[in-house]
Structure formats: C-alpha cells, structure tokens
Amino acid sequence: TKDPASDFVFIEKAKECETTLEFASENWQVTRDNKNTYRLENKNGITFAPVQADLKGLYQRKNIPAVLETVLSLRNNDLHISDQNIYNGIANTIRNTGLLGRWQELSQTPYTVCDTGHNIDGLTEIVAQLKTCTYEQLHFVIGMVNDKDVDSVLRILPKDAIYYFCKASIPRAMDEKTLAEKARVNHLHGKTFPTVAAAYQAAREAASNRDMIYIGGSTFVVAEVI
Structure with a gap:
C-alpha cells in the first residue's frame, strides 16, 4: 500500500538496485464478502475470484494484492505458478506456514x-x-x-x-x-x-x-x- 511517509524509502532503494517498483494498491481492486472470500481485479484485466482465505483479518484485503503482484512478477521471469497454486496457497496459509495470532x-x-x-x-x-x-x-x-x-x-x-x-x-x-x-x-x-x-x-x-x-x-x- 502506498504511504507518503515511507514511499521514498522503497523508491530510492529500487533506483539503487536498478530494479522496477510496483505498488500493489495501485494495480488491484479488492472486494470481500462476509464469508472471507475475495474478488481481485487487476488494472490490466486479470481477475481472481472467488479467492477463499483462511486468514480472517480484514487487513488481508491489503496483503493479498501484494502476493498477487509478486506472483505476476515471478511469472514474467519464467517461474511457473498456476492459478490453482495461488488459490491453494491463499486458502491454506495457516496450514502451510504455521502462522498464528492473526485475527x-x-x-x-x-x-x-x-x-x-x-x-x-x-x-x-x-x-x-x-x-x-x-x-x-x-x-x-x-x-x-x-x-x-x-x-x-x-x-x-x-x-x-x-x-x-x-x-x-x-x-x-x-x-x-x-x-x-x-x-x-x-x-x-x-x-x-x-x-x-x-x-x-x-x-x-x-x-x-x-x-x-x-x-x-x-x-x-x-x-x-x-
């Protein structure tokens, strides 16, 4: 998510590393229903829906686009990640990582x-x-x-x-x-x-x-x- 208080840190680091920088919040529109299911639409017409998340914090609406932006970047660098891989990963984050304490x-x-x-x-x-x-x-x-x-x-x-x-x-x-x-x-x-x-x-x-x-x-x- 863009934040004027900290954006400059990432912008300067990207320049230093001579790499590209994307702010996921600018590229994705996110909607969430009351069953913790997300629909995500990319500005370029890429759509993921419905995405079922096991993490129940509403703030995941900001985290999931960052994941998808990363996946698209990896795909562009010839790493094969299927849509089903994405759905399975988001639906099983707790089981796959052991993450606790998030809502x-x-x-x-x-x-x-x-x-x-x-x-x-x-x-x-x-x-x-x-x-x-x-x-x-x-x-x-x-x-x-x-x-x-x-x-x-x-x-x-x-x-x-x-x-x-x-x-x-x-x-x-x-x-x-x-x-x-x-x-x-x-x-x-x-x-x-x-x-x-x-x-x-x-x-x-x-x-x-x-x-x-x-x-x-x-x-x-x-x-x-x-």
Missing part, C-alpha cells in the same frame, strides 16, 4: 479473538474490524511494550470496552499500572493484572456468551494465550 479465533462462546497487531497502523485495522462484530459487551485484554507509541494507540481504542491491563513476561513489557494510567487519560477504564493469564482468566469469568473477548496490543501478549 485468530480462540473460542465462539464467548467469541474470542487475538491479534498481534501492535502499532497505530495495525490497531487501526483491528478497531475497524471490531466494529463489524456483534456483541453485547467487549472485553479487551491488552498489554504493550515500552518502545511503542502507546498513547497514539490508546487514543483510537473503543471507549465502551472493559479493559484488562496486563504485562507480558518480557523485560520490555510496560508495567500494567503504567499502561492503565495512560489508558485512563484516554478515557479507557478497567482493572490491572500482573500477568496475561490472569487478565485473560478474569475476562473469561466476566464475559457472557453474548459478549466478545479480544486479546492484543503486543505480539508477546498474544504469544501467552495461543
């Missing part, structure tokens, strides 16, 4: 999801997807690390969620009480817990089957629940 559903009752998104860009996508979910109350288990822009992230999180502030078991983890204080400044409220396990257990005990539990804020938090 990973841990339970259906209550609906429980974790995601390793941990910066303003990632959490913006997460918040957008949370708005598409149906629940009576959102329970948000969150921990972050000290070297991230915590305040920017906290400003965009839903104000009506119940928060469970926790600390992952790594030296870089932000103290849960410090995180809670920063959150209160941004009108987010909840309780603090010394561990991810304790926070998650409290959320499970408090949530009804009609509620939703979300766990995130840090890759290290997610790693302790999956």
Whole structure:
C-alpha cells in the first residue's frame, strides 16, 4: 500500500538496485464478502475470484494484492505458478506456514479473538474490524511494550470496552499500572493484572456468551494465550 511517509524509502532503494517498483494498491481492486472470500481485479484485466482465505483479518484485503503482484512478477521471469497454486496457497496459509495470532479465533462462546497487531497502523485495522462484530459487551485484554507509541494507540481504542491491563513476561513489557494510567487519560477504564493469564482468566469469568473477548496490543501478549 502506498504511504507518503515511507514511499521514498522503497523508491530510492529500487533506483539503487536498478530494479522496477510496483505498488500493489495501485494495480488491484479488492472486494470481500462476509464469508472471507475475495474478488481481485487487476488494472490490466486479470481477475481472481472467488479467492477463499483462511486468514480472517480484514487487513488481508491489503496483503493479498501484494502476493498477487509478486506472483505476476515471478511469472514474467519464467517461474511457473498456476492459478490453482495461488488459490491453494491463499486458502491454506495457516496450514502451510504455521502462522498464528492473526485475527485468530480462540473460542465462539464467548467469541474470542487475538491479534498481534501492535502499532497505530495495525490497531487501526483491528478497531475497524471490531466494529463489524456483534456483541453485547467487549472485553479487551491488552498489554504493550515500552518502545511503542502507546498513547497514539490508546487514543483510537473503543471507549465502551472493559479493559484488562496486563504485562507480558518480557523485560520490555510496560508495567500494567503504567499502561492503565495512560489508558485512563484516554478515557479507557478497567482493572490491572500482573500477568496475561490472569487478565485473560478474569475476562473469561466476566464475559457472557453474548459478549466478545479480544486479546492484543503486543505480539508477546498474544504469544501467552495461543
């Protein structure tokens, strides 16, 4: 995806390497239905549809075009990759790679999801997807690390969620009480817990089957629940 804040890095690197540069977001139009199926149309008339993805994050609508752009480039360099290879690869990403923690559903009752998104860009996508979910109350288990822009992230999180502030078991983890204080400044409220396990257990005990539990804020938090 094009981003004026960082495009120049890729443009200059492409010039340095004397190679071409393509921004997939300029070349593909993506539509997605409620069954996580995508239709992708290239500006040159190439179409892939329906593409079934096993990764359920809405942000995959940005990642899949980058994959297809790469595949087309490889094809142009005489590497044989069939359309069926593409469909199979996108449909089986988790099984083929072992990737975990990307809008990973841990339970259906209550609906429980974790995601390793941990910066303003990632959490913006997460918040957008949370708005598409149906629940009576959102329970948000969150921990972050000290070297991230915590305040920017906290400003965009839903104000009506119940928060469970926790600390992952790594030296870089932000103290849960410090995180809670920063959150209160941004009108987010909840309780603090010394561990991810304790926070998650409290959320499970408090949530009804009609509620939703979300766990995130840090890759290290997610790693302790999956």
